[in-house]
Amino acid sequence: MSPWKAIFTATLLASMSASGQQAADSQPSAQPSKTSEAQTGQPSQQAIDTTPPAAAQVAPVPQPATAPAPTTMDEVVNLFIEREHALIKMLSNRTPMVETYVQNLTSDPQLGLAPSADHYFLGRVDMGETAQWKDYLLEENSRTPNRLVGGLQKLYKVQYQPLGFSSMVYADRTDFDRQHYDFRYVRREFLGDVRCLVFDVAPKKNAGKGRFMGHIWVEDQAFNIVRLNGTYSPVRRNSAHFRMETWRLNLIPNYWVPSYIYSEGGGLGVEMKESFKAQTVSGPMTSRRAARTTS
Numbered sequence: 001m002s003p004w005k006a007i008f009t010a011t012l013l014a015s016m017s018a019s020g021q022q023a024a025d026s027q028p029s030a031q032p033s034k035t036s037e038a039q040t041g042q043p044s045q046q047a048i049d050t051t052p053p054a055a056a057q058v059a060p061v062p063q064p065a066t067a068p069a070p071t072t073m074d075e076v077v078n079l080f081i082e083r084e085h086a087l088i089k090m091l092s093n094r095t096p097m098v099e100t101y102v103q104n105l106t107s108d109p110q111l112g113l114a115p116s117a118d119h120y121f122l123g124r125v126d127m128g129e130t131a132q133w134k135d136y137l138l139e140e141n142s143r144t145p146n147r148l149v150g151g152l153q154k155l156y157k158v159q160y161q162p163l164g165f166s167s168m169v170y171a172d173r174t175d176f177d178r179q180h181y182d183f184r185y186v187r188r189e190f191l192g193d194v195r196c197l198v199f200d201v202a203p204k205k206n207a208g209k210g211r212f213m214g215h216i217w218v219e220d221q222a223f224n225i226v227r228l229n230g231t232y233s234p235v236r237r238n239s240a241h242f243r244m245e246t247w248r249l250n251l252i253p254n255y256w257v258p259s260y261i262y263s264e265g266g267g268l269g270v271e272m273k274e275s276f277k278a279q280t281v282s283g284p285m286t287s288r289r290a291a292r293t294t295s
Helices: 003-049 053-057 073-093 150-155 165-169 288-294
Strands: 097-108 112-126 132-135 181-191 194-203 212-219 225-232 241-252 255-268 274-282
Touching: 073 181, 073 194, 073 212, 073 225, 073 255, 165 241, 165 255, 181 212, 194 225
Parallel strands: none
Antiparallel strands: 097 112, 097 274, 112 132, 181 194, 194 212, 212 225, 225 241, 241 255, 255 274
């Protein structure tokens, strides 16, 4: 073989060997690339999975169902009757402190009605089914004149009666319903900034004695009674008369509780010329257990 052929053959083999080495080197380099992609892809997958699983599984908190707004006055009547019964039940274990000032008035030819005596009462009322009166001024109350008859006299007895304090707190403690009363819508009216619906309340013909008759004011949000003004049946001519007005305040969530009562009456005494005016203020609606602790 000539020297030129040997040189050419050696050069060709060297180039082929280099090409093979480059091909062999290029194949392993592709594997790290895939591994690198897998490795670089793994952190991004982990970043997505790091979202707290609890957050994705939390269900929306259900909102409390709200009663549909009444569309007729009959529905409004049903609502405030229900709310009044709920108030009576809620207050059944309360014993508020009650303070009452009474002024006797006598007819005078020149002055008209003139004060003749006054009385002060302080005690605690148990608002249970049989309302009880715990008197803190027994000696003072023992001097209450006998001429204060009817509802006022019963008001300050230990055992309350329908014409007593309990009946002035509520329109009717036991039978405030459609079976005993007729309700008639009168008008809309504001009491301060409280929007109210005014209803006339009258006992049915055979509802019995001692039933409330007058007007009530019902706030138009939760339909609680916030004011009462009236008297008790039957009302007779030429006899002792009585009238009361009760105001309530929103002192307990969702409830309007009795806070102030104004009452007046006339036709008292032997000659039926005496009358009275009274103001009653109710303190905090303390529970019966707390009242026993503080008494």
